[in-house]
Amino acid sequence: MHTTLQKYLRSLEPILLEDEARGGTDFKTACAARVKLVEDFERGLGPTCQERLQELNKNSPNNWLNDGIWLKKAYHEWRAPLIVNSNWWLALGDDDGIPTSVRYPASPVDRCAPWQIRRAAWLAHRVLDFKTRLDRQELYPDTTRTGLWFRHSALQAFNTCRIPQRECDRFPSRPTASDPDGHKILVMVADWMYAVEAIAPDGDPLSAAAIERRLRAIVSDVERRHERGERAVPLSVLTTDDRDRWADNLAHLLSLSPSNRAIFTTITNSAIAVSLDNYAYDLPESQRTSDPDLTAHLHNIRSGHSDRPGHNRWYDKAFTLIVEANARAGVLGEHSPVDALVPSIIADYAIVQGVDEAAFSSALDADVVLAQSGDVEGWERLDWVVDAKVEAECVEAARRAKAIVDNSDNDELVFDAYGVDWIKEARLPPDAYIQMALQLAWYRTRGEFTATYETALTRLFKHGRTETIRTLSTDSRAWVLAMADPSTSTDTRFALLQRALQTHSQLTREAATGRGIDRHLLGLRLMLRADAGERHALFEDELFARSQEWKLSTSGLSAGYQFRGTGCVHSLA
Structure with a gap:
């Protein structure tokens, strides 16, 4: 505990230095006040909290953090909508075997297409x-x-779904191996929902050709419904809402009919979800970037079409494949079961081998979707019973989702002046450099x-998830200020950079090996018994909160060549 608290004090130094530089309390006085808080905690409630934490760990099957705290505090108690705020998403690379005329259509597409299916x-098939x-x-x-950590983590992406409840969401019990719903995938097309049997009773995935026939039949069914003037009630957009509101709406929805309960169970237990978008999204002229195709791809995976965000997705589902009409593909997932590196490894396995035409019984042509939509078995409609309230x-919910999406953005920067190889040749650590x-x-x-978050995976530990690397340090601040000062020499700047890199690499090693501070501080704070009147000024200090206000949140992703890069999210709040 003493070590954690001393590291915490060091992490406050760049913030206090910046406060002083901008006319705030002088550094020594502000530091002394925080040292006093830490020392008081160590002499008083601290040892008690530490003992309680150790006792919790002793009684936890795996570890104190993952078993009893992390899901609730990091995810399930948060009431904010999942769309944009929480769900991860991956843009998959193109398949070289798909014709250019399909990938880049000459005119807008407004229906599902053969290559998409x-x-x-x-x-x-590859994911399953x-x-x-x-x-x-x-x-x-x-x-x-590796298997001890990864196998358990990866299986959390399948056959599950976050269930909304007031105050705190939950996970359902996982389906048994013999549960028919566990052998299905959820398929969404134009806001209609279907279930497809995609896994055989022995656990083998059905062939890609068999899954394709069933997807064709579903698309044909949707088109016939459209021809009859039917339009789906976009129930999935409810999953984008405030969690308490979604919980209330789900309870009402399930009360309308037993069939709704059966549908929800199927959605929850299905292996994965597949969203077929009957369009190829294009950015509005006002949002054009240097690579509008890639940016449009990212936008659609994250939140769907900008005119109707949140449609044709089930945001509570842990793993959703999304394929547009031009065969662009991506993955969207609810964050609480697993961290994004794990599904990126699953997705890398799926796309590292392009579509194998030999696995299918026929070549594609323009009429194949409707021509082969006859009496195909192995799929069913999931038609909800709704009322005027729903x-x-x-x-x-759609209006609120659009407001969230309109108030956010995502874009990419492809930096090609140099890359990781050059950084390594300079004998500098690439992650710290970035x-x-x-x-x-x-x-x-x-x-x-600003306080900056970077993810460190704690994969060395059973059921390990993540720890925080506090990127903003006294040394990183000193280097940045030197770069902003034209009178600072190149040699001085480089020396300061090397020191900042060394500090960051040390913080990274500590976080990855269970010696970070943020999860430990969380545990200590939660060991205070509020019902007994226990509290401490250390955790009520405004700087304690400000040091965790991650206006810049970053994470590296390097599961395969398709995913190499660093993502950063920033808030203007």
């Missing part, structure tokens, strides 16, 4: 094959060090520093 079937091989320990077996709530670049960019564009 084929790629969706292929990707679904990955799951089967994990189940059988043919991939990442428990006998390997329809009205969908309208309001983090320093982000610190410099933030300061140059905003004229100030």
Whole structure:
């Protein structure tokens, strides 16, 4: 505990230095006040909290953080909508086998297309094959060090769904191996929902060709419904809403009919979800970027079409494949079961091998979607019973989702002047180097520093999740200020950079090996018994909260060549 608290004090130094530089309390006085808080905690409630935490760990099957605290505090107690705020998303690379005329259509597309369906079937088959091989320990077996961490983590992405409840969400019990719903995938097209049998009773995934036939039949069914003038009630948009509101609406929805309960169980227990978008999203002229195709791709995976965000997605589902009419593909997932690196490894397995035409019985042509939509078995409609209240709530939820999406953005920067190889040749650590670049960019564009979050995976530990790397340090601040001072020499700047990189690398090692501070501080704070009147000024200090106000949140992703890069999210609040 003493070590954690001393590291915490060091992490406050750049914030206090910046406060002083901007006319706030002088550094020594502000530091002394925080040292006093820490010492008082160590002499008083601290040891008691530490003992309680150790006792909790002793009684936890895996670890104190993951078993009893992390899901609730990091995810399930938060009431904010999942769309934009929480869900992760991945843009998958193109399949070289898909014709250019399909990938880049000459005119707007407003219906599902043959290549879209084929790629969706292929990707679904590959993802389910990955799951089967994990189940059988043919991939990442428990006998390997990596397998001990990864196999458990990866299986959390399948056959589950976050369930909204007032105050705190939950996970359902996982389906048994013999549960028919666990062998299905949820398919969404134009806001209609379907279930497809995609896993055989023995656990093997159905062939890509078999899944394709069933997806074709569904698309044909949707088109016939459209021809009859039917339009789906966009129930899935309710999953984008405030969690308490969604919980209330779900309770009402389930009360309308037993069939609704059966549908919800199928959605919850299904292996994965597949969203077929009957359009190829294009950015509005006002949002054009240097690579409008990639930016449009990112926007659609994150939140759907800008005119109707949140449609045709079930945001509570842990793993959703999304394929547009031009065969662009991505993955969207609810964050609480697993961290984004894990599904990126699953997705990498799915796309590393492009669509194998030999796996399908026929070549594609323009009429194939409707021509082969006859008596295909293995799929069913999931048609909800709704009333006027549900329809009205969908309208309001869609309006709120659009407001969230309109108030956010995502874009990419492809930096090609040099890359990781050059950084390594310079004998500098690539991750730390990129983090320093982000610190410099933030300061140059905003004229100030901010607390910065970077993810460290704690994969060395059973059921380990993440720890925080506090990127903003006294050394990173000193280097950034030197870069902003034209009188500072190149040699001095480089020396300061090396020191900042060394500090960041040390923080990274500590976080990855269970010696970070943020999870420990969380545990200590939660060991206070509020019902007994226990509290401490350390955790009520405004600087304690400000040091965790991550206006810049970053994470690296490097599961395969398709995913290499660093993502950063920033808030203007």
